[in-house]
Amino acid sequence: MGRTGRRPGQQDTREAILAASREAFAERGYDGASIRLIAAGAGVDPALVHHYFGTKDQLFLAAMQAPMDPAELLPPVLAGGVDGVGERLVRTMLGVWDSPAGSAAVALVRSAVSNELIAKMLREFIFNRILRRVAKGLDLDPAESRYRVSLVASQMAGLIMVRYIIKIEPLASAPPETIVELIGPTVQRYIAGELAFPPVSGRK
Amino acid sequence: MGRTGRRPGQQDTREAILAASREAFAERGYDGASIRLIAAGAGVDPALVHHYFGTKDQLFLAAMQAPMDPAELLPPVLAGGVDGVGERLVRTMLGVWDSPAGSAAVALVRSAVSNELIAKMLREFIFNRILRRVAKGLDLDPAESRYRVSLVASQMAGLIMVRYIIKIEPLASAPPETIVELIGPTVQRYIAGELAFPPVSGRK
Numbered sequence A, B: 001m002g003r004t005g006r007r008p009g010q011q012d013t014r015e016a017i018l019a020a021s022r023e024a025f026a027e028r029g030y031d032g033a034s035i036r037l038i039a040a041g042a043g044v045d046p047a048l049v050h051h052y053f054g055t056k057d058q059l060f061l062a063a064m065q066a067p068m069d070p071a072e073l074l075p076p077v078l079a080g081g082v083d084g085v086g087e088r089l090v091r092t093m094l095g096v097w098d099s100p101a102g103s104a105a106v107a108l109v110r111s112a113v114s115n116e117l118i119a120k121m122l123r124e125f126i127f128n129r130i131l132r133r134v135a136k137g138l139d140l141d142p143a144e145s146r147y148r149v150s151l152v153a154s155q156m157a158g159l160i161m162v163r164y165i166i167k168i169e170p171l172a173s174a175p176p177e178t179i180v181e182l183i184g185p186t187v188q189r190y191i192a193g194e195l196a197f198p199p200v201s202g203r204k
Helices: A008-032 A035-042 A046-053 A056-064 A070-079 A085-097 A102-114 A116-137 A142-165 A176-192 B008-032 B035-042 B046-053 B056-063 B070-079 B085-097 B102-114 B116-137 B142-165 B176-192
Strands: none
Touching (some): A008 A035, A070 A085, A085 A142, A102 A116, A102 B142, A142 A176, A142 B142, A142 B176, A176 B142, B008 B046, B035 B046, B056 B116, B070 B116, B102 B116, B116 B142
């Protein structure tokens, strides 16, 4: 990525691979989209996909234009266990979004909202890179974990909307630690609180 | 709105008024945007603005393409006072967004995310039609109410994103009452819980 001196043909090939991968990830999910399938969609050899983008993981991040990889940010958040994880999650999220990388993240959300394909990929991204790891890292009850993590997603997505996109004050410019104190307990309750869940198995 | 048999000239005038009003509401806020200013922006007589759209309130709703008016939905929610208001707010919101009117609401959020002008108007809309009324209807401490209502907005906006736009399961298709039970307490805490607020006066 960001290599200089690329010839236009290489650029086209890269773009074709990225487009094919977005479609494949959106249609089949992360697990179902193989490099072989993506290469076929782009009309190139699978080796070329690896050559340009490395692993499927790296291709996924490139296809999402993800400004950072939650898989790298999450281990320290989860390492402390359930105690205080709500505050740590909010603090870590604010650390990324308040940083220069945040503007790329805002751009990603904007595209996801206006483009169904990107929305599907973002959904896949959230599940694979974030929610699944949180559930596993904290050893959540599998019967409840999908509910819990989608609740966490609802508070996090809303914080992103209000602070970075619609910009509603005072949350838009409040100091990060204030937000950690106010919203951390919500996330904590969603992850570890006593919640009355309906049986999930009967629903998709 | 929706009159049949309009001549094209009328349609153009209406569109010009709507465009001028969006700009005025976004730039100056609801209070600062006068009908006179909007009429001048559209190059028409103020009487024509009233003729086509009625009151400033009605023009504002038309300019937002708002599928419903929160000012009409909120009184029953607020009438019960602070007790249980979190659950009532979530239930009322789901009632609108789960209804056929919900797709128009989704369209509105999509435009707001991709268009800065609409985002500014939506911010104004949220403040004027929702947050200000909630704060007043519940008689919240003015020093805290902006924090409280922007926190409520963060949870509501996130629920909208997860349930209707990014569609993360199981929240995307959970029964409304399940969501009321899970998320109502969050909204309740934001409105009426003991929260440690920083002094707001020093910040914008």
